[in-house]
Amino acid sequence: xxxxxxxxxxxxxxxxxxxxxxxxxxxxxxxxxxxxxxxxxxxxxxxxxxxxxxxxxxxxxxxxxxxxxxxxxxxxxxxxxxxxxxxxxxxxxxxxxxxxxxxxxxxxxxxxxxxxxxxxxxxxxxxxxxxxxxxxxxxxxxxxxxxxxxxxxxxxxxxxxxxxxxxxxxxxxxxxxxxxxxxxxxxxxxxxxxxxxxxxxxxxxxxxxxxxxxxxxxxxxxxxxxxxxxxxxxxxxxxxxxxxxxxxxxxxxxxxxx
Amino acid sequence: xxxxxxxxxxxxxxxxxxxxxxxxxxxxxxxxxxxxxxxxxxxxxxxxxxxxxxxxxxxxxxxxxxxxxxxxxxxxxxxxxxxxxxxxxxxxxxxxxxxxxxxxxxxxxxxxxxxxxxxxxxxxxxxxxxxxxxxxxxxxxxxxxxxxxxxxxxxxxxxxxxxxxxxxxxxxxxxxxxxxxxxxxxxxxxxxxxxxxxxxxxxxxxxxxxxxxxxxxxxxxxxxxxxxxxxxxxxxxxxxxxxxxxxxxxxxxxxxxxxxxxxxxxxxxxxxxxxxxxxxxxxxxxxxxxxxxxxxxxxxxxxxxxxxxxxxxxxxxxxxxxxxxxxxxxxxxxxxxxxxxxxxxxxxxxxxxxxxxxxxxxxxxxxxxxxxxxxxxxxxxxxxxxxxxxxxx
Ligand code: SF4
Ligand code: SF4
Ligand code: SF4
Ligand code: SF4
Ligand code: SF4
Numbered sequence: 098x099x100x101x102x103x104x105x106x107x108x109x110x111x112x113x114x115x116x117x118x119x120x121x122x123x124x125x126x127x128x129x130x131x132x133x134x135x136x137x138x139x140x141x142x143x144x145x146x147x148x149x150x151x152x153x154x155x156x157x158x159x160x161x162x163x164x165x166x167x168x169x170x171x172x173x174x175x176x177x178x179x180x181x182x183x184x185x186x187x188x189x190x191x192x193x194x195x196x197x198x199x200x201x202x203x204x205x206x207x208x209x210x211x212x213x214x215x216x217x218x219x220x221x222x223x224x225x226x227x228x229x230x231x232x233x234x235x236x237x238x239x240x241x242x243x244x245x246x247x248x249x250x251x252x253x254x255x256x257x258x259x260x261x262x263x264x265x266x267x268x269x270x271x272x273x274x275x276x277x278x279x280x281x282x283x284x285x286x287x288x289x290x291x292x293x294x295x296x297x298x299x300x301x302x303x304x305x306x307x308x309x310x311x312x313x314x315x316x317x318x319x320x321x322x323x324x325x326x327x328x329x330x331x332x333x334x335x336x337x338x339x340x341x342x343x344x345x346x347x348x349x350x351x352x353x354x355x
Numbered sequence: 356x357x358x359x360x361x362x363x364x365x366x367x368x369x370x371x372x373x374x375x376x377x378x379x380x381x382x383x384x385x386x387x388x389x390x391x392x393x394x395x396x397x398x399x400x401x402x403x404x405x406x407x408x409x410x411x412x413x414x415x416x417x418x419x420x421x422x423x424x425x426x427x428x429x430x431x432x433x434x435x436x437x438x439x440x441x442x443x444x445x446x447x448x449x450x451x452x453x454x455x456x457x458x459x460x461x462x463x464x465x466x467x468x469x470x471x472x473x474x475x476x477x478x479x480x481x482x483x484x485x486x487x488x489x490x491x492x493x494x495x496x497x498x499x500x501x502x503x504x505x506x507x508x509x510x511x512x513x514x515x516x517x518x519x520x521x522x523x524x525x526x527x528x529x530x531x532x533x534x535x536x537x538x539x540x541x542x543x544x545x546x547x548x549x550x551x552x553x554x555x556x557x558x559x560x561x562x563x564x565x566x567x568x569x570x571x572x573x574x575x576x577x578x579x580x581x582x583x584x585x586x587x588x589x590x591x592x593x594x595x596x597x598x599x600x601x602x603x604x605x606x607x608x609x610x611x612x613x614x615x616x617x618x619x620x621x622x623x624x625x626x627x628x629x630x631x632x633x634x635x636x637x638x639x640x641x642x643x644x645x646x647x648x649x650x651x652x653x654x655x656x657x658x659x660x661x662x663x664x665x666x667x668x669x670x671x672x673x674x675x676x677x678x679x680x681x682x683x684x685x686x687x688x689x690x691x692x693x694x695x696x697x698x699x700x701x702x703x704x705x706x707x708x709x710x711x712x713x714x715x716x717x718x719x720x721x722x723x724x725x726x727x728x729x730x731x732x733x734x735x736x737x738x739x740x741x742x743x744x745x746x747x748x
Contacts, residue, residue, distance in 0.1 A: 126662075130662045130663050131662065249662060253660055253664065256664070257660075265678070265680040266680065267641050267678075269643050269646075270646070270673075270675075270678065273459075273468075273642070273643055273646030273647065273673075274646065274672065275468070276435075276440055276442070276459060276463070278435050278436040278437075278438045279643060279727060279729075281729040282438065282726060283436060283438070290639035290640075290643075290729060314679075316640075317639075318636075318638065318639050318640065321636065321638060321639045322639060322729075324730050325639065328729065328730065329729075
């Protein structure tokens with residue numbers, strides 16, 4: 098390892114279920130070694146400290162989990178970007194905006210009233226957006242939650258000061274390698290052909306369909322996917338509906354937010 | 356234990372370890388004739404056999420697999436999610452010899468989707484080869500699969516022979532089952548001339564009440580030995596039934612839709628045809644066609660370190676020309692960044708370049724990619740279009 102000083106690492110969480118931080122904590126076998134290699138400076142989920150103020154601390158790497166849902170979050174993210182050498186968007190909420198973007202599909206006022214009732218006015222929220230819509234991001238770790246194996250691999254590249262590989266294949270690639278009988282062959286739909294791999298096709302391996310939590314590939318052929326849906330008797334509406342779960346931001350909101 | 360090797364390209368195997376790869380040269384475009392010749396040769400191969408034919412009764416199939424399992428692992432069609440796939444079987448009763456077509460091919464037996472090759476020590480650089488485990492018996496390959504294996508062999512033996520593949524291949528015993536009719540609506544082996552078993556160690560021909568068994572090669576002896584108590588001698592009626600079955604089969608596969616002799620030239624002539632665009636628009640680059648295809652051979656190398664960064668494992672894993680990143684090089688430049696160019700490339704590998712080069716079909720018409728493709732792209736449609744057809748591709 099060519100790092101003289103232990104890199105200072107921080108974990109920060111915005112609008113999310115914090116499941117991705119848990120995924121990191123679940124790397125039980127690797128944690129002892131990883132913790133020797135880095136100094137974790139901030140990690141509220143893993144500590145008894147309850148404050149969440151973000152100040153002028155310097156970091157080598159920050160992991161940002163969650164969606165940016167209000168101006169205050171955006172300011173913190175900007176500050177973290179300034180203080181950190183490497184910013185990693187961590188999990189679907191942070192990378193594609195995940196399920197949080199669904200709220201963007203309806204007028205914010207209505208959503209706010211639905212959630213907060215008469216206290217709606219207390220919460221100053223804006224349309225949900227991924228971290229990359231606020232600051233430049235160096236690395237993207239996808240998935241809801243992030244994949245542990247991929248996370249550890251990523252950290253190993255980072256520790257060796259090497260650029261981490263970016264998954265560029267569709268989920269089908271891992272799915273087929275695992276010998277799964279394809280959902281389309283079974284007359285069902287699946288977002289695997291257009292979704293970024295790296296999860297090891299965990300959903301399809303266990304009999305499910307890929308829901309696209311890792312985000313649509315940049316060059317995905319959505320026109321072709323429409324055709325594939327039609328081939329198994331599903332409609333354009335079905336496709337829209339499926340894409341909405343994790344990819345609302347991409348399909349509907351990007352222009353409005355950026 | 357690490358082996359230290361001198362600098363230079365590591366050879367996974369000392370030269371000359373496999374005897375099976377006799378040097379065959381194929382004449383361009385003449386594989387149809389060659390196949391006939393080979394069939395004649397196969398018929399008359401080995402010591403003159405005086406034997407009576409052997410029959411494996413349907414009720415004895417499970418015992419036959421059990422007998423094989425005593426000698427080694429068995430890779431065969433099993434049922435999965437209402438379909439069939441090739442897998443290493445645990446219990447003899449898992450075998451589905453009646454499987455019409457498996458959704459995935461059998462190539463994974465000799466070319467696993469991920470194959471750890473070597474492990475090396477990061478500080479000393481010492482390395483050791485990881486043994487290429489492989490199934491011993493491949494049971495239930497169809498004729499198209501035996502042709503695919505031939506194509507695979509040609510490719511893997513070309514240039515620097517792929518020792519790893521060839522060692523596995525040498526180790527494996529192929530027990531193939533003749534198809535008597537087209538196995539499903541997507542297959543087109545009749546058009547590709549691949550509906551008769553090309554080469555197999557043991558061939559089974561389905562009969563009303565079982566299988567007619569023929570032992571073809573040296574490697575078949577082990578199977579013959581294992582099945583000594585299980586097989587019955589064929590009666591005169593059964594010999595006659597076999598002949599009937601075989602002639603009925605020729606009819607079932609007649610009506611080829613592709614002119615194989617002309618295919619390479621026709622594909623070449625259609626290289627810039629506008630209809631490639633139609634496919635390019637639909638293709639999802641999902642790579643399923645590549646993964647299920649028994650003649651797709653592409654792979655990538657990956658290194659994976661352990662968490663304390665002391666050791667690293669180098670593996671090869673499947674890759675494929677349908678992926679956008681496949682042709683990405685430094686720059687970043689991508690010499691096939693266009694979807695349409697990618698699908699055209701794959702189809703030309705199957706219908707023009709490799710069949711011309713090696714003299715065997717590189718699309719064996721198994722139809723697996725057709726079944727797998729979510730947008731209905733099919734080599735048969737492409738070949739027909741290239742030969743003057745007008746149907747949509
Ligand atoms: S990506 Fe999923 S698991 Fe991770 S924080 Fe968001 S909702 Fe939770
Ligand atoms: S099941 Fe989904 S992910 Fe798997 S190969 Fe089929 S489309 Fe791709
Ligand atoms: S299969 Fe799809 S939905 Fe499931 S984890 Fe992978 S990317 Fe997410
Ligand atoms: S291209 Fe398709 S039909 Fe031809 S051998 Fe490959 S999987 Fe079978
Ligand atoms: S299976 Fe079909 S859609 Fe997928 S890459 Fe192959 S041709 Fe394209």
